[in-house]
Amino acid sequence: MALDHSLIGVEGPAHERTWTSKDTMLYALGVGAGTSELEFTTEKGQRVLPTFAVLAAQAPGRRLGDYDPAMLVHAEQAFELRAELPAAGGVRTTTKVTGIYDKGSGALVTTEATAVDLRTGEVVIANRSAVFIRGEGGFGGDRGPKDSWAAPDRAPDHKVTYSTRPDQALLYRLSGDYNPLHSDPEFAARAGFDRPILHGLCTYGVTGRALLHTVAGSDPARFRAMSGRFTSPVFPGESLTVSIWADGSDVLFRTAKDDGTVVIDRGRATIG
Numbered sequence: 001m002a003l004d005h006s007l008i009g010v011e012g013p014a015h016e017r018t019w020t021s022k023d024t025m026l027y028a029l030g031v032g033a034g035t036s037e038l039e040f041t042t043e044k045g046q047r048v049l050p051t052f053a054v055l056a057a058q059a060p061g062r063r064l065g066d067y068d069p070a071m072l073v074h075a076e077q078a079f080e081l082r083a084e085l086p087a088a089g090g091v092r093t094t095t096k097v098t099g100i101y102d103k104g105s106g107a108l109v110t111t112e113a114t115a116v117d118l119r120t121g122e123v124v125i126a127n128r129s130a131v132f133i134r135g136e137g138g139f140g141g142d143r144g145p146k147d148s149w150a151a152p153d154r155a156p157d158h159k160v161t162y163s164t165r166p167d168q169a170l171l172y173r174l175s176g177d178y179n180p181l182h183s184d185p186e187f188a189a190r191a192g193f194d195r196p197i198l199h200g201l202c203t204y205g206v207t208g209r210a211l212l213h214t215v216a217g218s219d220p221a222r223f224r225a226m227s228g229r230f231t232s233p234v235f236p237g238e239s240l241t242v243s244i245w246a247d248g249s250d251v252l253f254r255t256a257k258d259d260g261t262v263v264i265d266r267g268r269a270t271i272g
């Protein structure tokens with residue numbers, strides 16, 4: 001068996017992470033914020049983009065088994081934020097693998113993480129994530145739970161388009177994900193891509209900005225939760241259009257490229 005199923009349900013060692021105001025500004029730049037979002041990109045009255053929660057509560061990945069790392073892609077990401085994140089702060093995170101599912105063309109490995117504030121001991125972030133390891137399916141396992149997400153039967157209430165820079169991944173990676181899939185053309189070719197692809201969490205952060213400014217009044221304190229599934233790779237330099245359906249505090253969304261290819265599907269957010 002290539003993947004280590006004995007990891008399921010076993011909590012990994014607690015991991016402490018602190019961040020500075022420079023880290024959160026660099027993150028904002030990495031997900032495309034610039035001169036029109038100075039409250040996130042400069043220290044004057046600095047606030048933190050809610051999607052930084054995913055990075056704050058990330059522990060170093062455990063070895064999931066024996067597979068080619070070039071075949072791993074980020075598949076799903078969800079977070080809940082219990083309080084607005086400070087410009088500088090710290091959390092202690094515990095994670096556990098919650099499932100290894102057989103998707104035929106690959107294996108889906110799901111993980112949960114819970115982060116407590118280092119000063120208060122209160123839970124501030126709860127993350128759920130999944131990676132898809134292409135070529136590692138077909139081991140006769142369960143396909144996993146189904147999700148009933150469906151786009152509402154009406155045009156989106158909002159559509160927001162943001163461009164990404166050709167060097168977006170080189171900037172984003174400085175927030176800590178140095179996976180060569182996003183920077184090294186040879187490694188990307190091994191994974192079957194013509195050139196390096198954008199980090200899923202960069203696309204996620206760009207999408208989070210669109211949600212924050214469109215349905216949360218640009219106020220991170222109102223941003224409670226976000227989830228979505230990465231359905232197709234993005235190349236740095238491509239534009240991203242976020243379609244948003246807002247129904248009170250419950251928001252559904254989808255992110256697509258100019259040619260209509262959906263890159264984040266099954267999007268949900270909760271806005272207070």
Ligand SMILES: CCCCCCC[C@@H](O)CC(=O)SCCNC(=O)CCNC(=O)[C@H](O)C(C)(C)COP(=O)(O)OP(=O)(O)OC[C@H]1O[C@@H](n2cnc3c(N)ncnc32)[C@H](O)[C@@H]1OP(=O)(O)O
Nearest residue numbers: 073074075103105129132143179199200229230231232233
């Ligand atoms: C905190 C954690 C951090 C993790 C960081 C990881 C390191 C990072 O540096 C890596 C990255 O950022 S990679 C970049 C972002 N991700 C991507 O670009 C992946 C885009 N998605 C794909 O390419 C395909 O959907 C693909 C390849 C995922 C699947 O495509 P196919 O093989 O064609 O599969 P398909 O036939 O469509 O479906 C088969 C079954 O799998 C389910 N499925 C598909 N995509 C899924 C996804 N994204 N998440 C969960 N499940 C998914 C389908 O539903 C189907 O299952 P079922 O029949 O049971 O419904």
